[in-house]
Amino acid sequence: MAKIVVVFHSGYGHTQRLAQAVADGAGAQLVAIDADGNVPEGAWETLAGADAIILGSPTYMAGPSWQFKKxxxxxxxxxxxxAWKDKLFAGxxxxxxxxxxxxxTLDYLFHLAMQHSGVWVGTGMMPANSKAAQRNDVNWIGSFSGxxxxxxxxxxxxxxxxxxLETGRQFGQRVAAVAQRIAG
Structure with missing residues (x-):
């Protein structure tokens, strides 16, 4: 089984809740970036040992939070x-x-992954964009890159x-499936 880590910052709890849904879908370990932009003891080693790293940040003022940037x-x-070359990334x-x-924000996360010579995984989901679509449908926002x-x-x-939240859970499942396929 592939080792997957979700590293994220959440300012008000919403992104943390989404991170948990993604982690639940991926069977991933959560690593929270704190209010000062720091990760807990051992987090760098955890990330080094991961097969896939899923990045998460709220969008503040058209980009990730300063804590995530730190x-x-x-x-x-x-x-x-x-050290993270050829790892799977998603966001x-x-x-x-x-x-x-x-x-x-997703573009920022993508470019960070590319700086690390990673391989990006998108949602693999069709958008809920018909007249019958409801706000609680999966991928109602219609994102493909994350x-x-x-x-x-x-x-x-x-x-x-x-x-x-279901979009996040299914997204986590997709990352896990891709990671497993690559791991063989």
Whole structure:
């Protein structure tokens, strides 16, 4: 079985809830980036031993949180030695607006993975874009490059849309399936 790690930052709990859904789908270990942009003891070793790394950040002001960027900058030690070369990568994000420039955050996560010479896994999901589509459908936002969720600014993490969480879970399953196929 492939070893998968979800490394993420969450400011208000919504992205943490999405990270848990992704991890549940992937059978992954969670590594939380704290409010100061640091990872817990042993996290760098955990990431080094992973077959796949799923990156997650809320979208704030058209990009990932500063805490996630601090983690990304600290990953330059792994970059310098190409320690994460050929690992699978994937990413997810959440913002208060339906669009909220989430694609910019996913692009940032993608480019970080490419800097590490990784291999990117998209959602592999068709969008829920018919007239019959409902807000709680899987991939209602219609993302292909990574999982996206939307949480109204006045909603608690407990009020997240079930369809967004299911999108995260199925996305995690896809990453796990690809990782397993590559591992042989």
């Amino acid at each position: 983690f990304a900058d600290a990953s330059s030690k792994a970059w310098f030695t190409q 997810f994000t959440n913002s208060a607006s339906t669009n909220g420039d989430k694609q910019v 999982a996206m969720a939307q949480s109204p600014s006045d909603a608690s993490a407990a009020e997240m849309f079930a369809g967004d």
